[in-house]
Amino acid sequence: MSLDQAEAKPKSRSIEDVLKLSAKSQDFCQLSPLENPDALRLYYYRSMTDDAKITEFLLPALQRHEETGDARRLRASLPFLEVRLTSDPEIIDAKLTEGSVLVRLEKAEEPLLLVNVQNDQLGLRMNNDTENEFSVVGPKKGFVESLDVNIHLLRSQMPVSKLTVEELTIGSLSKTKVAIVYMNDVTNEELIRTVKQRLNDINFEVVFDSSQLDQIISDHSNTPFPLFLSTERIDRVTYAIVSGQVAIFASGSPYAVTGPSNILDFFISPEDYYLPWILGSFFRLIRIICVFLSIFATPVYVAVLTFHFEVIPDSILVPLIESRIHVPFKPLVEVIFLELTIELLREAGARLPTKIGQTLGIVGGIVIGEASVQAALTSNILLIIVALAALASFTTPIFKMANTIRLLRFPFILLAGLWGGLGIAAGLLLLMGHLLRLKSLGMPYLVPIYPFRRGNFADSVIRSSYQYTTKSSIFLRPKQQRRYAPSAPKDGPADE
Structure with a gap:
């Protein structure tokens, strides 16, 4: 074996090395609960263990069997479910940091006892209501940190x-x-x-x-x-x-x-299943339409005012010119200024306490919007379009996808300012090409749209009635295809 290989090979640690390293921490305790301090010693991290379990259960059990020198006999007398016999220093090191107590009998050689007295409740929040995925209808319970x-x-x-x-x-x-x-x-x-x-x-x-x-x-x-x-x-x-x-x-x-x-999973809300299927389908379609509104509303504004004035109807052309007659900036600069302002307000509101954040969002939006129009930094029509695009992004129920939609808006704004409608079309083609390449655990990200799966449209773009959603998604290749078998509806009252 070469010198480099010998140096690269990790040195095996002993139990004494583990205890010596742990003793450098001030929350590491070493004590003997017996009159003879050399008969038995305990080692544990005070910050990770439950004092009540140690004082009320472990110490009395050890004191009742203080004469035993056999770790296996002592193990059978301890009132704990997780008691482990081991002599491996690595296991002892890992279990100590997780909240176990090391019981070391001086008369016995090895193995040593590891008793799990972890404090499971310390640091846990008791309220498990959902905070970021709130729904009006349906259960309010959510997961916690345990x-x-x-x-x-x-x-x-x-x-x-x-x-x-x-x-x-x-x-x-x-x-x-x-x-x-x-x-x-x-x-x-x-x-x-x-x-x-x-x-x-x-x-x-x-x-x-x-x-x-x-x-x-x-x-x-x-x-x-x-x-x-x-x-x-x-x-x-x-x-x-x-x-x-x-x-x-x-x-x-x-x-x-x-x-x-798949991409459609991020626009499904649990409320869709707690409402009648017609209402659930309507609100789901609204969310999908709002995605396109949020991404393309301001880029279309920039493209039209920069390159495509001919598509504006005459009835709208005059108010649009009047609203922009005193604005010194190009539509691209005007839109980026307002979009960045909206993002600043949104980020500031998210980082501040709830009540202050709500006040900042309302007051800041009104004050900055009104001041921008009065100072001729932006037009009234653009202010309405940006506000609608911001509201549309809030309809996405999953926060991560909402952030993605917010980000996509800016590349399309730049493309619209450079090449107008052609830039938006090029950006859309690049976006679709990127989505076609994406996979989630090997499954295409755009399924059931591409590859097209007709059988999965019953619960994707719309939420069909429960009698048409009895089968699981085909693209998941489940072992059981049918989830449930609904009974036929009865028109009259139930038979007695």
């Missing part, structure tokens, strides 16, 4: 043994617990293997949120479009799992990641 609580909430919604949960650990420093959840008899096996493989291949230091996993395991990293759906709503994750998708949870994150997802 992985165990989130799995409990999900199993409460689907109390069946078919719901399968597989856990793994990601992050060389954070040791973040990640759970893969799916329906055993519905989800395609190839899809499950793909998710497991991509998660196991992650080599990362600290995983702060499930949104990081979303980006790391995605098929394409150089795209503004979200390829996985992140949500804090229990009902949305339940629907995704029942349909044959896979959900990913991470400890410390109140959001679940579901996939594979």
Whole structure:
């Protein structure tokens, strides 16, 4: 073996090395609960353990069996579900930092005892109402930052043994617990293997949120479009799992990641299923139309006023000229100024406390808009168009997709200012070409539009009646195609 290889090979640590390194932290405790301090010693991190579990359960149990020198006999007497015998320094190091107590018997050589007394409630918020995906109709409960609580909430919604949960650990420093959840008899096996493989291949230091996993395991990293759906709503994750998708949870994150997802999934709201199908379909179509309005409203304004005056009707031409007669800037500069102002107000309102942010958005929008018109920096008509485009972007129920729509507006504005309608058409072709290349866990991003899947239009662009949505999505290749079998409606009262 060469000298370089010898230096590259990590040195094995002993238990003494682990305890010596841990003792440098002031929250690391070492104590002996017995009269003879050399008989037994405890090691643990005070910040990660539950003091009540130690003082009320662990210490009395150890004091009752202080004469024993056998770790295995002591293990059987401890009133804890998770008690582990080990002599591996790496396991001891990992379990200590997770909230376990190391029980070391001086009379016994090895193995040592690891007792899980983790404080599961410390730092958790008790309120689990949805904050960013609020709905008027339907349940208000959402996920929290605890992985165990989130799995409990999900199993409460689907109390069946078919719901399968597989856990793994990601992050060389954070040791973040990640759970893969799916329906055993519905989800395609190839899809499950793909998710497991991509998660196991992650080599990362600290995983702060499930949104990081979303980006790391995605098929394409150089795209503004979200390829996985992140949500804090229990009902949305339940629907995704029942349909044959896979959900990913991470400890410390109140959001679940579901996939594979197509572009239409980001414009579906849970309220669509709680309202009559006619209303649900109408509101879903409104959201899709608002996407085009939000992206193309201001670019069309720039293109028309810069290159295509001939398309403006005579009845509108005079008011438009009068509104711009004192504006010294070109339409491109005028639009970018107003769009950036709207983005500044939106970002400032999102970072401030709720009540102050709402006041800033209303007052700031009115004051700046009125002052801009009075100072002849912009026209009245453009102010209305920009306000409508901003309102249209708020109709998207998923925050990540709403941010993408906000970003796409600016390249189209620049293309419209340079080449007019031709620039908008070129930008649209580039956008469609980019969307055609995108995939989510190997599934085309534009399905069922392309590749065209007629059978999936019952619950995509519109929300059909429940009697026509009995089958799962074809492109997910589920093991079971039929989800439920609705009974025929009865016109009269039920028979007694």
